[in-house]
């Protein structure tokens with residue numbers, strides 16, 4: 001039976017009726033049309049579906065929608081404010097951190113969370129923060145460099 | 157002034173912003189009104205006869221709109237190479253691996269489709285599953301395909317020079333065996349497709365594919381439609397690396413059910429299905445015998461290889477050739493013999509994956525060369541340099557190295573890694589290793605026999621003059637071809653990067669064989685360059701008519717018209733343009749004539765300006781059987797030095813540093829070239845150290861998740877020093893050639909050689925797990 005839940009997504013309150021077995025990833029993509037959240041495995045292994053739940057990165061394919069009743073979610077669509085890219089996105093674009101882009105939304109959200117907590121992370125700290133996000137294309141180096149560059153930009 | 161404005165730079169990718177904001181649409185992001193969801197029924201047993209299929213229960217489930225089996229799908233065979241078509245949409249009388257497709261359902265929701273698929277009752281008569289390729293070729297083994305009674309789907313026998321005679325002249329000969337493990341592509345986006353059928357318009361398939369053109373041909377052939385009524389469109393693709401380079405049952409099924417129901421049908425693989433479908437790296441069993449002279453001159457190589465092919469051919473007929481033909485070079489080797497056998501087994505079919513066919517062979521040989529260098533008392537780099545091929549050299553199997561910066565690559569990694577300070581001087585448990593490799597810049601021939609162009613392109617100037625539309629059927633799959641082709645078009649036409657608007661990956665735009673064999677920069681690049689130049693020529697012709705100046709007295713660059721002579725008066729042209737554009741907000745100013753004005757004038761004079769381009773390679777390769785496989789208009793090459801730490805107690809290998817030099821001819825986009833190098837190294841590192849598809853005793857993939865099948869995370873990858881070598885390839889557009897696959901070639905052997913340097917043990921079976929190193933260390937101690 002469907003249950004009515006209320007939550008805040010990208011700073012906007014919404015109310016949706018969801019089946020108890022539906023995941024946050026499904027609801028975001030199918031009910032709310034937020035297709036930037038990607039599904040690479042559906043099992044919590046790849047991090048492509050990363051969103052921020054009350055500010056913390058989670059694999060949205062593993063969280064049931066009913067569990068986020070009353071909570072706040074930020075997806076990739078909420079990261080830039082309309083025209084301007086977030087420094088992390090900007091750095092990803094400029095630094096060649098994106099190839100196929102399927103891991104990118106999750107990477108950006110993980111990186112952004114790191115930089116909000118730690119404004120000058122070391123390389124091991126960056127690598128640790130991104131270790132739950134798989135990327136098959138880049139070999140990670142340009143992603144790590146981009147995060148470092150974003151940290152610089154955010155300090156200014 | 158730089159020779160070029162747009163290419164050889166670090167411009168950001170054209171799609172980077174869309175991908176960074178989540179706006180980029182991939183196939184599974186698409187939906188349509190009235191869309192149905194498809195689900196497959198796949199075999200739970202590895203080898204069985206199908207006695208009966210009963211779909212009646214499934215058909216009754218509410219919401220089910222179509223149930224299809226071989227009865228509905230027919231028996232038209234398809235595959236990759238027409239010589240080895242061995243698949244049908246659904247199994248007809250037999251299933252051949254766990255995951256083989258038997259039937260499909262389209263329903264109003266994915267849940268109903270899945271439920272209905274599980275309600276299809278299939279009666280199997282189980283047959284012995286043949287899981288080991290050496291069992292498969294044994295006399296009396298269960299036959300998998302009746303056309304191949306010995307289970308050998310393809311074999312290759314080639315000899316160049318005379319290997320036996322040559323061995324007699326050698327001072328040192330050694331034989332080694334080597335085996336890798338079946339790898340998975342592990343692209344992050346599972347395959348997905350959305351089929352739409354309209355009786356008037358025909359069939360449109362949106363698909364996560366590397367090769368829209370091949371998919372289009374396969375759909376038309378199997379579904380019995382005229383090619384002109386089939387359109388394949390590729391949205392953004394989340395990586396491919398080979399397994400997405402051919403048409404699949406997923407695509408055919410969605411189309412079939414869309415045609416039968418008249419409603420759009422979407423189908424998406426789960427991650428588990430990606431592993432079952434596979435079409436990724438084969439398992440290769442190599443035995444190599446190499447003979448040399450005392451002074452280190454390579455004389456002869458004998459290579460025997462058995463490939464575990466899995467249940468169907470896929471790209472395998474090319475793979476079995478590549479496992480032989482991609483050795484020899486980049487060294488001068490006059491004698492080479494190869495015997496290759498691709499064997500059917502009841503496991504997921506293997507196909508092409510980054511470095512197609514050559515990766516395991518290269519790992520085996522470059523490790524053997526290391527041993528030989530040591531036996532001869534030579535430094536491994538010095539030994540390689542002694543035999544290195546250079547620009548203009550031709551291999552014994554007739555590959556023409558029209559450019560080859562191999563020596564430069566090797567010297568660059570030697571110096572960049574400080575090899576001389578480290579080799580032989582590192583403490584126990586630390587090691588350094590080197591290897592080389594090369595790869596084609598596009599297969600010399602299409603996969604089906606044809607005189608077709610390999611790439612076409614069209615450049616259309618917008619009628620207002622302000623935008624350049626580039627239409628290319630080439631496939632952007634993450635590697636960056638949209639960016640490279642946009643840069644090439646802008647450079648060749650003389651406009652700014654942002655002036656070109658690319659549309660790609662659509663068979664309505666023409667023919668492009670797709671993103672495989674590292675072909676698009678060279679081949680699609682040629683077509684785009686030609687199309688842009690043709691458009692430019694037309695604009696200059698009109699200017700020439702209107703200004704009374706010879707066309708070759710003018711050029712276009714950075715969006716401006718350049719006149720060789722002084723004092724050209726274009727004021728009449730400008731006032732004409734401004735008159736045309738009364739009320740517009742951006743009248744041209746300044747003392748230079750703009751491309752926008754010129755393009756507008758060209759339109760007024762001639763109608764829409766369109767430039768066309770088409771490319772196919774010239775005459776290539778030898779006349780011997782199989783000479784087509786491995787020929788290419790150009791070859792890229794790579795050298796790598798890897799440094800490792802091995803825990804001498806546990807055998808755990810950590811890669812500390814990688815130095816990679818790649819000769820890409822000419823870097824259209826330096827950032828992208830580095831990205832391809834780093835991505836290749838990461839895939840190679842994974843294959844070297846831990847990637848392995850495992851099977852249970854029944855032929856089921858035992859680790860079909862990205863948790864159990866481990867690929868490198870950012871904690872596994874060291875930083876790579878990437879060195880770009882440019883050798884100016886005469887057959888490439890602006891001198892460019894491949895980077896996407898050559899860079900993976902040296903990775904595994906460089907790691908193996910470094911592990912040896914650290915430990916004194918040689919590992920001849922991948923992956924190099926701590927257990928394997930531990931056991932080898934233990935065995936060595938006991939000696």
Ligand code: FES
Nearest residue numbers: 040042044047061
């Ligand atoms: S899709 Fe959620 S972790 Fe992979």
Ligand code: FES
Nearest residue numbers: 100103135136137
């Ligand atoms: S860019 Fe393709 S998976 Fe990361």
